[in-house]
Every structure is written in structure tokens, then in C-alpha cells.
Amino acid sequence: MRYLPLTEADRRTMLAAIGSETVDALFCDVPSAARLPGPVPGLPNHADELTVERAFQAWAARNLSPANAPCFLGAGAYRHHIPASVDHLIQRGEFLTAYTPYQPEVAQGTLQYLFEFQTQVALATGMEVANASLYDGATATAEAVLMAARITRRSRIVLSGGLHPHAREVTATNARFMNLDLVQLPPDWDGGETASDAVNSATACVVVQNPDVFGRVRDLAPLAATCHAAGALLVVVVNEVVSLGMLRPPGDMGADIVAAEGQSLGNATGFGGPTVGLFATREKFVRQMPGRLVGETVDADGRRGFVLTLSTREQHIRREKATSNICTNSGLCALAFTIHLTLLGEAGFARLAKLNHVAAVSLADRLAAIPAVTVMDGPFFNEFTVHLPKPAVAVVEALAGRGILAGVPAARLFPEADHAAEADARLLVAATETNSEDDMDRFATALEEELR
DSSP states (O other): OOSOOOOHHHHHHHHHHHTOSOSGGGGTTSOGGGSOSSSOTTOOSOOOHHHHHHHHHHHHHTSOOGGGSOBOOOTTOOOOOOOHHHHHHHTSHHHHTOOOOSSGGGOHHHHHHHHHHHHHHHHHHTOSEEOSOBSOHHHHHHHHHHHHHHHHTOOEEEEOTTSOHHHHHHHHHHHHHTTOEEEEOOOOTTSOOOGGGGOOTTEEEEEEESSOTTOBOOOOHHHHHHHHHTTOEEEEEESOGGGGGTSOOGGGGTOSEEEEEOTTTTOOOGGGOOOOEEEEEOGGGGGGOOSEEEEEEEOTTSOEEEEEEEEOBTTTSOGGGOSBOOOOOOHHHHHHHHHHHHHHHHHHHHHHHHHHHHHHHHHHHHHHTSTTOEEOSSOBSSEEEEEOSSOHHHHHHHHHTTTOBOOEEHHHHOOOGGGHHHHTTEEEEEOOTTOOHHHHHHHHHHHHHHTO
């Protein structure tokens, strides 16, 4: 067998050599609650390759692909059109096989595109300096919190109720082992949160998302002023990077650190990944920024060149001097982001953002016309929340049966029992440039019929 080369006799010999009676005994340090009691239900123990292929094809056929149905999914991952040239270019051997440049100045091509990437991120976010990317938006958020704690030498972290639960959970995991005091505000269902009330002299930072997880857009300048008056930093999270083509950038509203998810540009949703984390800050904080920073210089002959100016990862320097143990920068995804944004240009980026907003407004108008459906108040970009007269999970499942991916039920993001009353009837709906008028008509008609 190609994938199962060991016989039972081989296994017995190996176990005897290490002094273990069974393979299961090797996992004794893994808590029993984290282990399955037996094989995964529904999966055969083993089969020939053709049988396995057929089984997986049959399972895949049960999925409703966004490529084959009107798709209004969002909640942190957005479907956008990616030009064919993006995938064509990133699959060139020079890019596809490139790895971390441990002799960075030799890899001038890699350094140049990372320099361009940093420039794009800094301009889009309105910040002074950006790093050469991180894993994804959630881990970038956690890194921003750790960075704020180092800068302020404080341990109290305030997380807005509009922050995506995934970013909240990743941040909580990191905070747990760094002895940080996490103040998690309740979900901001109706937009009435005043995060400034939670700021005091012990606060290291306030983390707020814009647009928030429910789709609301806010002016964060007043909150920034409150944070700075108390000696705290404002961390702004952006999950839909296309919004920066239209909305006031976080830097212009007083953000000290911006953590963003760059998936929307150049990177398909891909069943959840891979994605790319964006990270930008003020120049005065650059030495506390995680990851790597590529700079521009000239060589001995006066020719333009690029260098790895700052590497604060433990992979490069002594662990006690490192600001982060982030050990990759999602380089290929960062390149896809850069190529896509370069193809758009500044005017194209703004136009793409406008197309998204127009599509969302058009969809919101259609849904608001349905009896018993309430569209959230306040400004939004390309995503908004609607309140339904019945559980959103059931509605989404019914519409999926009719070939429509209607959105993300809030109950899937907030499954806790104490949120059930608020979450059950709420549905997060996103519209992008990929949604046609016919798509929106189908969605509105099907939703009205299901609610009768």
C-alpha cells in the first residue's frame, strides 16, 4: 500500500523498541475529552483509491457551491471576482516555490513585492508603516493586542461587542497565556455600544471593528480621543478590506494599530482559507510591530534595492528579544493581494468599493419591502443584518434547498445559550460585485415565500 507501508508485525516491533504496549498509549497525554472514542462515523477503515475518490466526490456533490448559486455569505469571508491574471502570475515557479528568504537580500524579487504590499496596506489603512503580512485577520488582531500591552505596559484589554467572534476567541487564547485582563463587551446587537465607557487608566487598548460584525459603519474618532486621553491605544479591525476603498481609513480616525483580513483581494474564500493578515501602525511604534518589515535602499553602485529592515520574529532573533512567534507571513497570499490591488489601481479600488455598496443598498431595499423583515438601522458598506420572524438557521437551510446561499445566521457566530434570544432571528447578509440583479430578485422572492 502506498500510504500504509507498515505491517502489524512492523508496528509491534516498533512499540516493543520504545516500551509501549499499544499505539493508543502514545496519546496518553492528550485529554480523553479531546479524543474520539473510535473511528470517525461514516468513514470506512480503508479502501482502494478509486473507491475513496468516488466517496469524496459524492460528499462534495452535496455541497452548494457559491460558484453555482446566488451567494450572500459574508461574516468575515467575502466572495469577490478575482481576475484570471492573479492566479496565473502567482503560479509562476519563481513565486509558487519561494520560501522565507533567510538570505533576504539575495531574493530581491520577493523583497520588492513585499515592499509594494506594505506600501499598499499603509496607504489603504491611512497608517504610516505596515509589515510584510501575518497569518490572517484573527491572529493579526491578537498580535495587535499583545503589541498594545507591550507599548503601554498595561494589561487591561477591552474588546468591542462588534468584534467578530473568531477574532475575539483567538485573542482570548493568546491573552490567557500572557496574563492579560480581557474585558469582553456583550454583542452589540442594536448598535448602542459605548466602548468609551469601559476605558480607564489601566486600559492598554480598545479593540473595535469597522464595519463591525453586524455590518455597521462608525466614526471612530471620538473613541480614539477617549483612548488617547486615558493613555490607551485604539486598535481597529477591518474584516472587509474592500471597504477601505470607500470608507474613511482607520488612520484618519485616530487608530494606533490596524489589523485587517486581506482575503477579499486576490484570495478566494476556499472553504475558509488560506487568507492573509494585514497589520499597520504608527511609525513611532515600529519596533514593537510583529513580523517583518522590508525597506528600500541603494547598493554600492547606487542602484535601487530592497532589504529586510526589521525582523522581530523569534525565527530570526533570540526568543527573549522577539515581539512575536508568528513564523510565516502568508507570502503567496500577500502576493495575490498585491497583484489584484495593482491591477485595480486607486481609481479601480474605489470603483469596486462603490459597486459593493450599491449592490448592498439595492438588496437591503428589496428585503426591507418584505413584510415582517426588518433591516438594521444605520450606515453599512456591503453587509447588513436583518431581523426575521422565525429562526434564521431554518430559513437559511430552506433557501439552500432552493439553490440560494442566503447569508450567515447570527446564531452560528454566537451559539451561547444566553445569546439565543437575540441571535436566533438575525441573519447577516452580504452583497458584492458578484451579485446580479437577478440574484437579488431570486433571494428576495424566495425569502418572502419562506416567511409566509
